[in-house]
Amino acid sequence: MQGIPVAGERVDELAAAIDLRDPSTILRFGAEAQNRAAAAADAMLGAARNQATGEAGEALSGLLTTLRGFDVTQLSEKPGLMGRLARLAGRGQTQAVAILQRYEGVRGQVEVIGDRLDTHRTRLLEDVERLERLYGATLEWFHALAEHIAAGEAVLARTDAEVIPAAERAAADPKDDLAPQKLRDLRAARDELDRRVHDLRLTRQVAMQSLPGLRLIQENDKALAAKIHSVLANTVPLWRTQLAQALAIQNMREASDAVRAATELTNQLLTANAETLRRGNAEARVELERGVFDLAAVQQANAALVATLEDSVRIAEEGRAARRQATQELAKAEAQIRRALSSANA
Structure with a gap:
């Protein structure tokens, strides 16, 4: 059995069900376990064809593309010459207002894609659970196939060691005319059982190959579900936080510009007032320092x-x-x- 663990009582029970004199027992031998393994392979194929994984990947890529396309770091950059001239001329809106308007549109897209991703994540987690149950059932079917193979090999070994030699001795007796035919039928039944056991080995190999395939699909689904959770729990909030910080910096910059403009205006007013005071004082002092009559007069x-x-x-x-x-x-x-x-x- 090549190190495959089997239960002795179950093997004996399966071996006892094989009657080489009844061809139907050989045909039915292992059919149920073989069908169960085939059903497991079909289920694995259906899981591999599940569109949820592909749709989730597309939605995740779309969300990341949308987030990358909305570069909030633009707010951290100082406006160019044309932007400053436009701001001074009072044309258009401030950069923060424009970014907020764009954010409102992008936020709707992010929410829609986020809802889709959350739905896909739920489906992926359900698939992981379903694949876990399928893995357990496939493992049971694999052991069932191993038990049938062990039972068939035991019957073949007993047939080769005991039944066929006894039939050969009986066929050598000229008194029994049907003994040679019985020997031939026994050998044919033995070969049929051998082929049947070989088919079960092939089916067991398919079941064995399906086990790592199920695990691989499980791992991919879990990794994608974890990635979706990370994006929804970390990337999107971080993007919003970055936007909030950038907007706060932009508002602070605009407030600084306003304060700077007010300071410059205050300085201009102080300078103008001082100059006006200087001229007025000079004129007044000239008049005050003049006598009642001018010397020339x-x-x-x-x-x-x-x-x-x-x-x-x-x-x-x-x-x-x-x-x-x-x-x-x-x-x-x-x-x-x-x-x-x-x-x-x-």
């Missing part, structure tokens, strides 16, 4: 006053000269009148 007024006095003296002198001239002219006129009167009287 006093000098001009003094020059005008001197000119006025000089004009008054000149005019007075001219008046006096004119009066003297007039007196002389009046005297001449008076003399002329007298002469004229004197001439008239004469």
Whole structure:
């Protein structure tokens, strides 16, 4: 039996059911166990064709592609020149608002794919349990085949060692005419049992090969289910956390920009106020430091006053000269009148 453990009582029971004189017992020998092993192979093939694994893999790949396509690290980068000009000009929305709008659309896709993945994970875990039961049943069928093979080999050994030699001795007796035919039938039944045992060995080999196949499918399903759980429990929350951190950093940057702008405006106002104060103070101090009269105005007024006095003296002198001239002219006129009167009287 090549080291295959078998139960002695069960082997004896199966061996007792074989009657080389009844061909039907040979045909039925191991048929049930053989059919059970075939059913196990069919079930394993059905598990291998299960579309849940393929669909889960596609959904997982789609989710990872969606997450990679939404790069939240863009928020950590400083905006370029055009972005800063657009922000200064007041065109469009802030980068954080745009990212949030994109996130709303991507979040819907992530939730849909996440629900599909959770469904696939449940189905995969159910398949793992079903394959575990199938593995146990296949192992039982494998042992059942081994028991049938052991029983058949025991019958063959007993037949070769005892039954056929006895039939050969009986066939050598010329008194029994049917003994040679019985020997031939016995040998044919023995060969038929040998072929039957060989078929059971082949079936047992198929069952043996199905056991690691079932384990392999189980391991793949468990690995994929664990991967889905890791993505749903770690990758998606980490992605959302990264998004939240990036948005917080972006909001902090925008707040810093606003504070910087306010500080710059305050500095501009302080500088402008100081400059205005300087100019006003200078103008006021100039006016305050001026006398009641400007020296130039006093000098001009003094020059005008001197000119006025000089004009008054000149005019007075001219008046006096004119009066003297007039007196002389009046005297001449008076003399002329007298002469004229004197001439008239004469």
